Amino acid sequence: MLGAYLPILVLVVIACLFGLGSVVFSSLIGQKKPSQVKLAPYECGCEPVGSARERFSIKFYLIAMLFILFDIEAVFMYPWAVLFKRLGMFGLVEMGLFIVILFVGYVYVWKKGALEWE
Amino acid sequence: MTWTATDIALMLGKIVLLYAIILTGAAYLVLAERRILGFIQDRIGPNRVGPLGLLQPLADVIKMLTKEDMIPTAADRLLFSLAPAMAAIPAILTFAIIPLGAPVQLFGRQVHLQIADLNVGVLFFMALSSIAVYGVALGGWASNSKYALLGSIRGLSQLISYELSMGLSLVPVVMLAKSLSLADIVNAQAEMPFIVYQPVAFAIFLVSILAECRRIPFDLPEAEGELVAGFHTEYSGMRFGLFFVGEYINIISLGSLASLFFLGGWRGPLLPPVLWFFIKVGLFSFLFIWVRGTLPRLRYDQLMHLGWKFLTPLALLNILVTGWWLALR
Numbered sequence: 175m176l177g178a179y180l181p182i183l184v185l186v187v188i189a190c191l192f193g194l195g196s197v198v199f200s201s202l203i204g205q206k207k208p209s210q211v212k213l214a215p216y217e218c219g220c221e222p223v224g225s226a227r228e229r230f231s232i233k234f235y236l237i238a239m240l241f242i243l244f245d246i247e248a249v250f251m252y253p254w255a256v257l258f259k260r261l262g263m264f265g266l267v268e269m270g271l272f273i274v275i276l277f278v279g280y281v282y283v284w285k286k287g288a289l290e291w292e
Numbered sequence: 293m294t295w296t297a298t299d300i301a302l303m304l305g306k307i308v309l310l311y312a313i314i315l316t317g318a319a320y321l322v323l324a325e326r327r328i329l330g331f332i333q334d335r336i337g338p339n340r341v342g343p344l345g346l347l348q349p350l351a352d353v354i355k356m357l358t359k360e361d362m363i364p365t366a367a368d369r370l371l372f373s374l375a376p377a378m379a380a381i382p383a384i385l386t387f388a389i390i391p392l393g394a395p396v397q398l399f400g401r402q403v404h405l406q407i408a409d410l411n412v413g414v415l416f417f418m419a420l421s422s423i424a425v426y427g428v429a430l431g432g433w434a435s436n437s438k439y440a441l442l443g444s445i446r447g448l449s450q451l452i453s454y455e456l457s458m459g460l461s462l463v464p465v466v467m468l469a470k471s472l473s474l475a476d477i478v479n480a481q482a483e484m485p486f487i488v489y490q491p492v493a494f495a496i497f498l499v500s501i502l503a504e505c506r507r508i509p510f511d512l513p514e515a516e517g518e519l520v521a522g523f524h525t526e527y528s529g530m531r532f533g534l535f536f537v538g539e540y541i542n543i544i545s546l547g548s549l550a551s552l553f554f555l556g557g558w559r560g561p562l563l564p565p566v567l568w569f570f571i572k573v574g575l576f577s578f579l580f581i582w583v584r585g586t587l588p589r590l591r592y593d594q595l596m597h598l599g600w601k602f603l604t605p606l607a608l609l610n611i612l613v614t615g616w617w618l619a620l621r
Contacts, residue, residue: 177295178408178410178411179408180295180303181306181388181407181408182385182407182408182410184303184304184307185307185384185385185388185407188307188311189380189384189385190377190381192384193376193377193378193380193381194377196357196533196534197361197377197530197534199357200356200357200358200359200529200530200531200533201361201529201530203357203358204357204359204360204361204529205358205359205360206361207360208362210365213363213364213365214364214365214366215364215366215435215437215526216437216439216520216525216526217437217439218520222366222437225366225436226366226435226436226438226441227436228438228441230441230442230445233449234445234449237452237453237596238448238449238452240600241453241455241456244456244604245452245455245459248456248459248460249418249459251460251463251611252414255463255464255466255467256470256471257470258467258615258618259470263619265615266615266616269615270612270615273608273611273612276608277608280604280605280608284601289596289597289601290593291592291593291596291597
């Protein structure tokens with residue numbers, strides 16, 4: 175069974191060699207004339223102000239958390255979808271209940287304003 | 293499954309061939325995009341290097357390799373160097389599960405035109421598209437530049453949001469095919485491509501893959517009007533080239549998956565299967581370029597609303613309706 179994954183392992187190794195190889199090769203043959211101004215972070219030609227390691231909006235964290243919740247639910251649906259025909263009506267009702275519960279959570283998140291971007 | 297010397301030789305041969313196809317494909321997709329966008333905007337586009345500009349991709353590669361390769365002083369050197377590779381590698385790996393055509397007879401044995409027919413193919417694809425987020429996230433963060441940081445955070449949120457609707461839109465396809473293997477999904481469309489049964493899922497998938505490729509109208513991570521070049525503002529030379537190649541390989545791989553899931557993959561009358569597959573992938577690639585030449589960019593709140601408030605509930609509803617329809621049939 176695991177034998178099916180051998181080609182993928184080989185492909186991973188070759189893809190990594192391609193990725194790292196082209197970066198190393200280009201840094202070897204590319205010209206190098208560094209200067210302090212050139213290596214400063216780009217801010218449209220002005221002197222860079224402060225650091226870029228700043229805090230950003232909490233919204234993005236919230237989206238990441240919601241993604242984890244909903245994506246796990248989505249993954250649960252794949253095995254169900256494969257066996258759907260064999261489970262018949264029972265499978266449909268069970269998954270219907272699951273999606274309804276999921277939907278209640280979704281409506282709650284919406285009403286709480288987690289999906290707003292004002 | 294045991295591996296004989298012939299099997300291994302065949303596997304290596306397929307991998308080398310696959311590399312040739314996707315790298316050439318990505319290089320010429322860049323040229324095709326520049327020419328087609330040129331024609332859409334009533335200008336000619338690059339046509340000077342070689343006949344019809346056909347050597348332009350080669351010139352681009354040489355240019356990128358010989359450009360100055362700089363790392364900003366403020367950047368995190370290790371992550372800054374690794375991020376472009378992290379963006380390109382998952383894009384290449386997606387091709388491992390894509391069947392390019394029907395199995396063919398070669399030297400008296402059956403050869404599958406696919407690196408590995410995984411029985412969890414769809415999940416493998418979902419996993420890789422999650423990993424692809426790291427290239428954008430780390431590239432922007434490691435640059436330590438404000439534009440890059442904003443671009444990468446936006447990109448991160450956008451990619452994970454649309455991954456949800458993309459994943460959910462594939463559930464009805466799996467229900468129809470009763471399998472997660474891509475070869476089985478194509479075989480299940482022998483009578484009728486799934487787009488006929490699942491037009492809604494196809495529409496959701498198409499919008500989601502446009503967003504996953506970070507293409508106009510969803511190119512907010514690199515919106516040049518406001519963020520210079522977004523998460524790859526600080527990149528130059530081949531590091532930028534890898535981000536670029538990754539993006540175009542992604543277009544080809546997502547176009548291939550769209551044709552496998554909904555248009556019956558290599559299936560079609562008269563012409564040989566491999567040719568049919570390339571025609572369908574070419575159509576999707578053209579569609580991506582056409583959309584880029586036509587639509588304006590969305591605002592960020594519109595983008596998130598479309599993903600979370602429209603596509604995701606629609607995909608859930610579509611699963612229920614499909615289940616109901618399949619159970620009654």
